[in-house]
Amino acid sequence: MDDAARTELASLRKSIDNIDAALVHLLAERFKCTQSVGRLKAATGMAPSDPERERVQIARLRALAEEAELDPAFAEKFLTFIVAEVIHHHEQIAGQTPHAE
Numbered sequence: 001m002d003d004a005a006r007t008e009l010a011s012l013r014k015s016i017d018n019i020d021a022a023l024v025h026l027l028a029e030r031f032k033c034t035q036s037v038g039r040l041k042a043a044t045g046m047a048p049s050d051p052e053r054e055r056v057q058i059a060r061l062r063a064l065a066e067e068a069e070l071d072p073a074f075a076e077k078f079l080t081f082i083v084a085e086v087i088h089h090h091e092q093i094a095g096q097t098p099h100a101e
């Protein structure tokens, strides 16, 4: 690898590191919100998952991905992965919370 390529690789990796840091911060904020949703659902006796909400989110994210030239199938897979973790958290919260009814 020549010097120019080495410099370009280092610069691209710096941007990748910044983007990865932003993703971690965004995910942390998202999980703070979903934890609050989980507590609200558990306290009011709502089900941990909401398939209709997920359907709307997937359709929206797929459209946004297409606009942004990101593979929509990847966007859906990514959201589905995150939502599965959120639902798992909600089930745990529900198991520890007495229902308000």
Ligand SMILES: C=C(O[C@@H]1C=C(C(=O)O)C=C[C@H]1O)C(=O)O
Binding pocket: 034, 037, 048, 049, 050, 051, 053, 054, 057, 082, 083, 086, 087
């Ligand atoms: C956060 C919620 O709970 C679940 C998790 C979702 C998410 O992570 O976006 C969406 C729907 C629900 O299955 C919600 O109902 O809004």
